[in-house]
Amino acid sequence: xxxxxxxxxxxxxxxxxIVFEKVSIGFxxxxxxxxxxxxxxxxxxxxxxxxxxxxxxxxxxLALGLIKPDSGRIYVLGREIxxxxxxxxxxxxxxxxxxFQESALFxxxxxxxxxAYRLYEEHIAYEEIHRRVIEALRFVELEDTVGLYPPExxxxxxxxxAIARAIITEPHVLLYDSPTGGLDPVTxxxxxxxxxxxxxxxxxxxxxxxxxxxxxxxxxxHYFNRQANRMAHIPDGQRGDTxxxxxxxxxxxxxxxxxxxxxxxxPDPYIRDxxx
Amino acid sequence: xxxxxxxxxxxxxxxxxxxxxLLSWHSLTNLFKQxxxxxxxxxxxxxxxxxxxxxxxxxxxxxGAVLALQSANSLTRFGALxxxxxxxxxxxxxxxxxxxxxxxxxxRNASGMASELGSMKVTxxxxxxxxxxxxxxxxxxTPRVISTMVMLFFLTIIxxxxxxxxxxxxxVLLLRLDxxxxxxxxxxxxxxxxxxxxLAKPVFFGFIIATVGCYYGLSARGGTxxxxxxxxxxxxxxxxxxxxxxxxxTRLLMVIVPVR
Numbered sequence: 259x260x261x262x263x264x265x266x267x268x269x270x271x272x273x274x275x276i277v278f279e280k281v282s283i284g285f286x287x288x289x290x291x292x293x294x295x296x297x298x299x300x301x302x303x304x305x306x307x308x309x310x311x312x313x314x315x316x317x318x319x320l321a322l323g324l325i326k327p328d329s330g331r332i333y334v335l336g337r338e339i340x341x342x343x344x345x346x347x348x349x350x351x352x353x354x355x356x357x358f359q360e361s362a363l364f365x366x367x368x369x370x371x372x373x374a375y376r377l378y379e380e381h382i383a384y385e386e387i388h389r390r391v392i393e394a395l396r397f398v399e400l401e402d403t404v405g406l407y408p409p410e411x412x413x414x415x416x417x418x419x420a421i422a423r424a425i426i427t428e429p430h431v432l433l434y435d436s437p438t439g440g441l442d443p444v445t446x447x448x449x450x451x452x453x454x455x456x457x458x459x460x461x462x463x464x465x466x467x468x469x470x471x472x473x474x475x476x477x478x479x480h481y482f483n484r485q486a487n488r489m490a491h492i493p494d495g496q497r498g499d500t501x502x503x504x505x506x507x508x509x510x511x512x513x514x515x516x517x518x519x520x521x522x523x524x525p526d527p528y529i530r531d532x533x534x
Numbered sequence: 535x536x537x538x539x540x541x542x543x544x545x546x547x548x549x550x551x552x553x554x555x556l557l558s559w560h561s562l563t564n565l566f567k568q569x570x571x572x573x574x575x576x577x578x579x580x581x582x583x584x585x586x587x588x589x590x591x592x593x594x595x596x597x598g599a600v601l602a603l604q605s606a607n608s609l610t611r612f613g614a615l616x617x618x619x620x621x622x623x624x625x626x627x628x629x630x631x632x633x634x635x636x637x638x639x640x641x642r643n644a645s646g647m648a649s650e651l652g653s654m655k656v657t658x659x660x661x662x663x664x665x666x667x668x669x670x671x672x673x674x675x676t677p678r679v680i681s682t683m684v685m686l687f688f689l690t691i692i693x694x695x696x697x698x699x700x701x702x703x704x705x706v707l708l709l710r711l712d713x714x715x716x717x718x719x720x721x722x723x724x725x726x727x728x729x730x731x732x733l734a735k736p737v738f739f740g741f742i743i744a745t746v747g748c749y750y751g752l753s754a755r756g757g758t759x760x761x762x763x764x765x766x767x768x769x770x771x772x773x774x775x776x777x778x779x780x781x782x783x784t785r786l787l788m789v790i791v792p793v794r
Contacts (some may be wrong), residue, residue, distance in 0.1 A: 322665055345669070352667035362662035364654075376666050379569070423666075 273300050274333070275431045275463040276321050281330030283316065290316055292510040294330070298431070301501055303457050303464045305474045307532075308507030314467040315359065318433045321465060322356055323347040335430055352376065355424030355462075359435040361416040363408040363423070369395070370404040373422045394422040398452055414445035421452055425462075432456065432464040438473050450476050451489040457501065458482035471533065478502040478518035506532065553753070557671065558745045561679040564672045574677040582643050582678075583685030589638050590689045591696050597630055598622055598697030602704035618711060619719030622701035627724060627732040631694040633780055636739035639686055640772040644747035647678055648768035651751025652761035660752065670752070679744040686740035687733060694732065727791040735783055739776050746772040 276298040283291050291313045298304050306314040319325045320332055323339045332339050335353060342350070363372045370391050371378070377387045395401040398418035408416055417437050424432055434453065438446035450473050456462050458481055468474055476489075478500055483490040492500070504521045506514035506529060514521060514529055522533065564570075605621045651674060654660050663670050698720055705711040750768035754760045 319661075324661055324664060348664075348667045348669060351665055354665070356662070356665040358658050358662055358665075360658060362658035364659055364662070365657070375668075379666075379668055 274298070275300050275302075275335060276465065277331075277333040278317070278320075279331040279333075281320060281327045281332060283313075283320065283325070283327045289510050291320075291327075294512055296505055296512065296515060298463055298465060299501075300463055301461045303453075303466060303477060303500075303502045304505055305477060305502065306465060306467045306505050306507065307469075307471070307474060310469070312507040313510065314507060315435050318356070318435050318465060318467060321433060322351060322354060352427060353430045355427065355429035355432040357417070357420045357424050357432070357434045357437050359439055361408070361420040363416055363419060365408045367407075368404065369400070369406050369408070369411070369419050372408065372419060373426055375423065376427045390426055391422075394426040395419075397425065397455075398422045412445075414441050414448065417441065417445075417449055418452065421449070421456075425456060425460075428460075429462065432462050434464060434466040434468075436467050436469060438468065438470055446470065446473060447476070450480075451482075453477065454480055454489050454500075455482045459484065474504065475518065478504075550753075554745070554749045557675065557749050557752070558741070560671045561675045561745055561748070564669075564676040565680065567672070569672065571673055571677050574673065575681050578677045578681035579685050581646075582639070582681050583689060586639050586642055586685070586689060587692070589642060590635050590693050593634050593638050594626075594631065594693035594696035595700035597634055598626055598700030598702075599704045601625055601630070601697070602701035603708065606704075606709050615709060615711065616715055617719060618701065618705050618709065619698075619716040619721075620723035622705075623698060623720035623723050624728060626694050626697040626701070628728050629732075629780075629784075631697060632690050632732055632735035632739060633776065635686065635690045635693040636736060636743065636776045636780075637773055639682070639689065639740075640743045640746075640776060641769055643682065644743045644750075644768045644772040645765045647744065647747030648751040648754070649761055649765045651748055652754030652764040655752055655754045656757055656761060675744075675748045675752075678748055679741060682744035683737050683740035686736040686743070690733065690736040730791050731784070731787045734787060735780065738779060738783055742775045742779060743772050746775060 274297050278294050278296050281291060281294040282289065294313075294317065296304065306317060308314050316325065320327055321334060323332075323334070323342065323344075327340060330340070334350060337350060339347060339350065363369075364375070367375070370388070373391045373394055374387045377390060391404065392401050395404065398421050400415060400418050400422065403411065403415065403419070408419070411419065421437070437453065438449050441449065453464070453466065454477060457464060457477075466474075466477070480489045480491055481500055482488075503517060504514065505512055506521070508528060513526070514524060521529065524530065601622050602618050605618055606615060609615045609617055609621070651660070654663075654674075660670050663673065698717075701720075702713060702716050705716045706713050747768045750764040750771070754764035756763070
């Protein structure tokens, strides 16, 4: 995007985008996450896998400071957020893009107003806002929907608008909460292609929650071909790191962290069962 | 069936009061912090003020009219029918105008706020707003609270005036009283203390309506059913609080500005 997403933000960004240190949280006496520790490096995509209710979405909300952990520390863009006041968190959140599970678009605002929401808050000139909205919507191939309201869009279109809203401010890190959940395979692939594009073209660090193993594999085995303007499989025999790593959650804990190859070669019976 | 724990129940209620108190406090203090959402305030003022005008006019008019009609019976017995204007005027300005307008606006707007914010809450729009770096209390609560306080003040003035007009129509058309006499009594009976009392109340009622509506909306849980529950609770709580606060406020105002 013209306004800097293309610029490598590494210069003003710490190497470790998100750090979880022994984070635990529970509700009504029941633990949900226990001693969760992982690091999201700059430019890396971490895919959070696990069965429903394993706390994947909770990790995203913790990273955004929407919920405070019971114990442990969380660092986002070099700042410890566990002790930060809500008022200070608002400034930090402007550097993070979040795509919610059900899109969470403001249903009384048009697509343009939704995508431009953050820019309106910053009192940017309307012409500039409109230009950037069109640019962001072009990225998700929805530039013709500016005047529509979210209920007038299909599920897949809503997810794409949510992605446009998340990326318009050129965030340092993106958090995706099941962006393909409940979508048909074709639309899911379109969404994954956008995520791969964001990862490979703009080098944005990302945490991705998904239930769909095929989407995770797609992310790990594909790169964005700029010449063809589409996602392509890394040819067999060629080495290429898609900077994509996996985290698998089970019984409130992380039971696996590593690459796609390490995951598929894991001897752990639960992981083998999960992958099958 | 799960056993009922009085301790948990008490804790839950104390927590609710604490959350409500904090929300109420922030709704006012946010006015002194950046950013201020003036456009949202004006939009809410239009929705709450102009939108509530028809029901406030209708309620005010018929309350004044029925007040004149009811009082005529008693006043005739004492040969004091000409005091109808005074009775309607004092009742409307001191008590019925602010309370009925407050109840009407509570029914219309506390429910509206609770359902709107509740829907936003259950569809994660509130979280999305926080994720986008916007404080929902500043963006959603403060404009609603300030607008309701300001607009209820003006709606009460309109309600008082329309109520007096309703009373005058009954006095002139049904009771065959002289119009000048009615308005003369109505005007002369009002002291500054009455007007002050009548116009101080809507400011407090407006605060109650908006904070209660927003509180129940923002604490809605459990999908559409939860939003429905929050809406009902908001209207009930706001209406009851208006009547309870009215008593204590009247007592307090009587001390601060004694009515002759």
